[in-house]
Amino acid sequence: MIKLENVTKSYSTEVTALRDASFDVAKAEFVFLVGPSGSGKSTLLRLMNRQEKPEKGAVWVAGRNINDMPDTKVPHLRRNIGNIFQDYKLLSNKTVFENVAFALEVIGRPKHVIRQQVPAVLDLVGLAGKQERFPHQLSGGEQQRVSIARAFVNRPLILLADEPTGNLDPTTGEGIMRLLDRINKTGTTVVMATHDQRIVNMMRKRVIQLDRGIIVRDQARGVYE
Amino acid sequence: MFSRLSYTFREMWASLRRNLTLTVAAVITSSVSLLLFGLTLLIQRGFDNQLSQWSGGVELIVYIENDASPEQIELVRGALEKTPDVIDTSKLEYLDIAQSLVEAQRLFAGDPETLQLLTEKNIPTQFKVVPTPDATPELLTQLALGFDELPKVIQVAFPSDQIEVLATLRGFIGLRLYLITGFLLLSAVLLIWNTIRTAMFARRREIEVMKLVGATNWFIRLPFMLEGLLQGLVGGVVASGAMLLFNANWTSGVKKFPSESGFGAFVVTGSYPMWIVFWIVVLGMLVGAIGSGTAASRFLDV
Numbered sequence: 001m002i003k004l005e006n007v008t009k010s011y012s013t014e015v016t017a018l019r020d021a022s023f024d025v026a027k028a029e030f031v032f033l034v035g036p037s038g039s040g041k042s043t044l045l046r047l048m049n050r051q052e053k054p055e056k057g058a059v060w061v062a063g064r065n066i067n068d069m070p071d072t073k074v075p076h077l078r079r080n081i082g083n084i085f086q087d088y089k090l091l092s093n094k095t096v097f098e099n100v101a102f103a104l105e106v107i108g109r110p111k112h113v114i115r116q117q118v119p120a121v122l123d124l125v126g127l128a129g130k131q132e133r134f135p136h137q138l139s140g141g142e143q144q145r146v147s148i149a150r151a152f153v154n155r156p157l158i159l160l161a162d163e164p165t166g167n168l169d170p171t172t173g174e175g176i177m178r179l180l181d182r183i184n185k186t187g188t189t190v191v192m193a194t195h196d197q198r199i200v201n202m203m204r205k206r207v208i209q210l211d212r213g214i215i216v217r218d219q220a221r222g223v224y225e
Numbered sequence: 226m227f228s229r230l231s232y233t234f235r236e237m238w239a240s241l242r243r244n245l246t247l248t249v250a251a252v253i254t255s256s257v258s259l260l261l262f263g264l265t266l267l268i269q270r271g272f273d274n275q276l277s278q279w280s281g282g283v284e285l286i287v288y289i290e291n292d293a294s295p296e297q298i299e300l301v302r303g304a305l306e307k308t309p310d311v312i313d314t315s316k317l318e319y320l321d322i323a324q325s326l327v328e329a330q331r332l333f334a335g336d337p338e339t340l341q342l343l344t345e346k347n348i349p350t351q352f353k354v355v356p357t358p359d360a361t362p363e364l365l366t367q368l369a370l371g372f373d374e375l376p377k378v379i380q381v382a383f384p385s386d387q388i389e390v391l392a393t394l395r396g397f398i399g400l401r402l403y404l405i406t407g408f409l410l411l412s413a414v415l416l417i418w419n420t421i422r423t424a425m426f427a428r429r430r431e432i433e434v435m436k437l438v439g440a441t442n443w444f445i446r447l448p449f450m451l452e453g454l455l456q457g458l459v460g461g462v463v464a465s466g467a468m469l470l471f472n473a474n475w476t477s478g479v480k481k482f483p484s485e486s487g488f489g490a491f492v493v494t495g496s497y498p499m500w501i502v503f504w505i506v507v508l509g510m511l512v513g514a515i516g517s518g519t520a521a522s523r524f525l526d527v
């Protein structure tokens with residue numbers, strides 16, 4: 001589903017955020033990206049949806065080299081990739097329903113599809129009764145569930161999560177983790193950057209460890225260390 | 226399709242309202258600049274009408290009575306062609322009754338009563354005379370005295386001093402008004418550009434989300450571009466209304482001038498004002514499209 005070949009990415013001559021990274025992620029796999037802050041986890045995620053382009057190497061997504069892709073095709077790539085962030089990136093002037101509907105609306109999905117799919121996905125993430133609330137009326141965990149609903153409502157092939165539990169207390173974080181696990185079990189490939197040791201050790205999934213932009217470990221059923 | 230359209234218009238409208246102060250400033254600036262553009266065209270046209278009799282280097286007009294026979298007209302032509310060193314015979318032009326009537330319509334546009342008196346039974350026909358480059362005014366005047374004597378010649382007319390002044394004024398005003406108009410239009414473009422930039426900045430979080438979920442750049446840009454286009458369009462409509470009002474007031478004012486004021490033809494009537502409206506509106510939309518288009522492309526990478 002995702003394949004990196006000798007990918008190097010630097011932001012300036014001094015900072016090499018990622019050096020010669022290569023790995024493969026199969027369909028429906030779950031992968032943790034771990035490493036200290038500044039080790040290149042976010043950069044790696046941004047390379048997978050063409051928010052960044054590498055200097056060297058190739059990034060393949062669903063069988064296509066996305067760096068050769070013309071800019072006009074990038075939106076269609078992104079419709080197959082859901083994104084989740086530490087800070088949720090919800091729109092504060094929109095309700096829960098509107099935040100999720102927005103993702104469908106701006107890619108031109110018709111109203112009847114929106115009316116049907118948004119409640120379904122809100123149900124899936126456990127927010128059935130909270131459609132009309134605004135983000136500030138929700139707890140952090142609930143806000144992250146809205147953002148997961150928004151990322152998943154279009155049934156993407158891939159979910160990229162950048163420290164989704166970073167702002168949450170351990171129990172709430174665990175709940176989010178279980179939700180992502182459930183989504184992964186529906187066949188969605190999940191790549192999740194985190195430095196939450198407890199969660200990584202609890203899940204025992206594949207772990208790719210970064211250190212100053214270099215992949216130092218790629219282990220099936222790994223722990224954080 | 227429908228949901229896209231409703232999205233685009235809803236967002237455009239919301240953004241216009243959020244940015245009311247800047248929007249109003251942009252609309253006012255584009256109206257004023259477009260109005261000036263329209264007035265410049267009007268003034269130029271007024272000059273042209275007033276000067277039309279004398280356009281093309283004509284410095285002498287020989288008026289001939291309406292009932293002159295072809296032989297009598299040829300006699301005058303022969304006399305005019307006898308002095309090729311003073312008169313440029315290749316540019317000698319005779320306006321018959323029909324042509325003279327057409328010219329009178331421009332000349333007396335601001336003086337309908339006089340125009341009404343002129344018919345094909347009584348309007349004088351005319352020879353328009355262009356002198357050679359080395360003909361001195363004295364030579365020309367001397368020559369003109371001779372033509373007065375020919376049968377059926379009513380009058381030999383020279384351009385008045387006023388005409389000379391108007392011709393100079395036209396040249397002076399034209400270029401400068403276009404320059405000022407150009408600068409004002411540029412500031413309208415910049416204001417619209419700034420309005421759109423501000424609107425996009427205010428919505429940068431939404432734009433970021435839209436890009437992440439795979440909205441196309443055109444989809445994101447369209448409401449902003451329409452917003453700018455609408456500002457230019459409204460500016461054009463306001464300017465058109467003001468221009469037509471100006472023109473109507475001026476035209477009715479000119480009618481009250483004494484007939485020898487020399488401004489009788491300094492009016493613009495007929496379909497020309499509607500042409501100006503057309504160009505004002507087109508230019509307004511162009512201003513809006515350029516301002517918002519460049520802003521929307523430039524600031525999409527938020």
Ligand SMILES: Nc1ncnc2c1ncn2[C@@H]1O[C@H](COP(=O)(O)OP(=O)(O)O)[C@@H](O)[C@H]1O
Binds near residue numbers: 011012015036037039
């Ligand atoms: N937009 C950027 N411009 C310049 N440097 C950046 C940018 N984003 C990240 N970096 C640098 O790249 C390195 C990796 O950053 P990042 O991928 O965000 O790491 P992580 O997500 O693991 O904390 C860091 O040294 C960071 O300072």
Ligand SMILES: [Mg+2]
Binds near residue numbers: 038041042043162
């Ligand atoms: Mg990061």
